[in-house]
Amino acid sequence: MKKHIKSNVHWVGKVDWELRKFHGDEYSTHNGSSYNSYLIQEEKNVLIDTVWAPFAAEFVDNLASEIELDKIDYIVINHGEVDHSGALPALMERIPDTPIYCSANAVKSLKGQYHGDWNFNVVKTGDKLDIGNGKELVFVEMAMLHWPDSMATYMTKDNILFSNDAFGQHYASEELFNDLVDKSELFKEAMKYYANILTPFSRVLTKKLDEIIALGLPIDIIATSHGVVWRDNPMQIIEKYSQWADNYKENQITIIYDTMWGGTKRLAERIAEGIGLADPDVVVKVYNIPKSDENDIITEVFKSKTIVMGSPTVNNSILHSVAGLAHIMKQMKFKDKKAASFGCHGWSGESTKVINTLLEDAGFKLIAEGFKNHWNADGARQLEAVEFGKMIAGA
Numbered sequence: 001m002k003k004h005i006k007s008n009v010h011w012v013g014k015v016d017w018e019l020r021k022f023h024g025d026e027y028s029t030h031n032g033s034s035y036n037s038y039l040i041q042e043e044k045n046v047l048i049d050t051v052w053a054p055f056a057a058e059f060v061d062n063l064a065s066e067i068e069l070d071k072i073d074y075i076v077i078n079h080g081e082v083d084h085s086g087a088l089p090a091l092m093e094r095i096p097d098t099p100i101y102c103s104a105n106a107v108k109s110l111k112g113q114y115h116g117d118w119n120f121n122v123v124k125t126g127d128k129l130d131i132g133n134g135k136e137l138v139f140v141e142m143a144m145l146h147w148p149d150s151m152a153t154y155m156t157k158d159n160i161l162f163s164n165d166a167f168g169q170h171y172a173s174e175e176l177f178n179d180l181v182d183k184s185e186l187f188k189e190a191m192k193y194y195a196n197i198l199t200p201f202s203r204v205l206t207k208k209l210d211e212i213i214a215l216g217l218p219i220d221i222i223a224t225s226h227g228v229v230w231r232d233n234p235m236q237i238i239e240k241y242s243q244w245a246d247n248y249k250e251n252q253i254t255i256i257y258d259t260m261w262g263g264t265k266r267l268a269e270r271i272a273e274g275i276g277l278a279d280p281d282v283v284v285k286v287y288n289i290p291k292s293d294e295n296d297i298i299t300e301v302f303k304s305k306t307i308v309m310g311s312p313t314v315n316n317s318i319l320h321s322v323a324g325l326a327h328i329m330k331q332m333k334f335k336d337k338k339a340a341s342f343g344c345h346g347w348s349g350e351s352t353k354v355i356n357t358l359l360e361d362a363g364f365k366l367i368a369e370g371f372k373n374h375w376n377a378d379g380a381r382q383l384e385a386v387e388f389g390k391m392i393a394g395a
């Protein structure tokens with residue numbers, strides 16, 4: 001079922017209510033997602049992006065009920081990742097000669113994935129495509145936001161920016177527009193999306209936002225490829241992205257740990273207590289890594305000015321859940337955040353040293369040697385953990 005966006009533009013995508021994991025198992029989608037495809041029907045008919053491969057047959061059938069497929073003059077593929085291009089092979093079986101407009105890198109990604117010898121037309125920033133009725137599509141390369149092939153497409157007169165992944169959210173909704181959904185849920189999902197997908201490219205993003213603003217294109221609608229369309233004050237999400245790309249942090253300290261017999265957990269709780277006592281204004285959050293959602297933890301790290309990471313010593317090292325999260329944190333290339341470590345040990349006691357190395361390697365600035373505790377902390381030692389927390393709050 002198509003949904004009206006503006007003038008002669010309709011949404012023809014797929015809402016995926018059931019989705020709970022995305023990018024394989026790498027990204028949790030508590031609220032599902034959508035794969036947004038758009039049909040423009042001016043003098044020329046243009047399809048912007050498709051949907052994920054499991055929905056290819058449904059997508060092509062639905063599209064065929066809205067328009068005779070051979071009346072589609074152009075297909076724009078803003079990004080070759082399979083959640084947007086997955087239905088392209090099924091569509092091209094029906095209309096094999098239809099011109100595809102995409103970036104040079106998208107030709108590589110589409111050929112590499114589907115091996116189709118299709119009618120590719122490479123475009124770059126500033127290139128235009130006349131679609132009749134005085135309207136044009138203007139292409140804007142968005143390399144590394146978040147793939148080298150990423151691109152956005154701007155439609156003149158209707159002032160719609162088809163932004164693809166940028167400004168998206170993994171958020172299934174029957175309502176299509178940002179003013180019709182729960183704002184708190186929407187911004188939570190938008191931030192999680194930024195924190196887990198776009199943080200590594202924040203510097204590129206800052207330059208790209210400046211470039212888009214410098215183009216002076218009026219933007220009435222940002223039509224993303226996931227989640228809702230921004231029609232109510234669309235600049236608000238651009239402004240958010242500007243803030244998030246600028247070494248974002250809130251007045252928050254997050255403690256993340258794993259524990260075997262509860263000793264390191266007790267330290268986590270005492271350290272949290274100390275932080276709260278020293279600075280009642282700071283938001284303190286505590287997560288046991290394997291009992292929590294790692295993408296939600298990454299979002300909390302994104303919001304934090306400081307993190308405190310703990311593990312007991314195991315086989316001269318740390319628990320794998322802690323190492324795994326440190327690995328993701330390194331991938332995210334967080335900037336301008338502080339960190340400290342803690343952990344219990346019975347024998348050799350390497351955990352704080354191992355965590356410190358991982359934290360520094362991930363770009364965090366250490367503010368202490370780490371709180372290393374032999375066996376279980378007794379009352380006096382627990383008070384020292386509280387003091388450690390106070391020190392972190394003041395660092």
Ligand code: FEO
Nearest residue numbers: 079081083165225
């Ligand atoms: Fe939504 Fe990069 O794919």
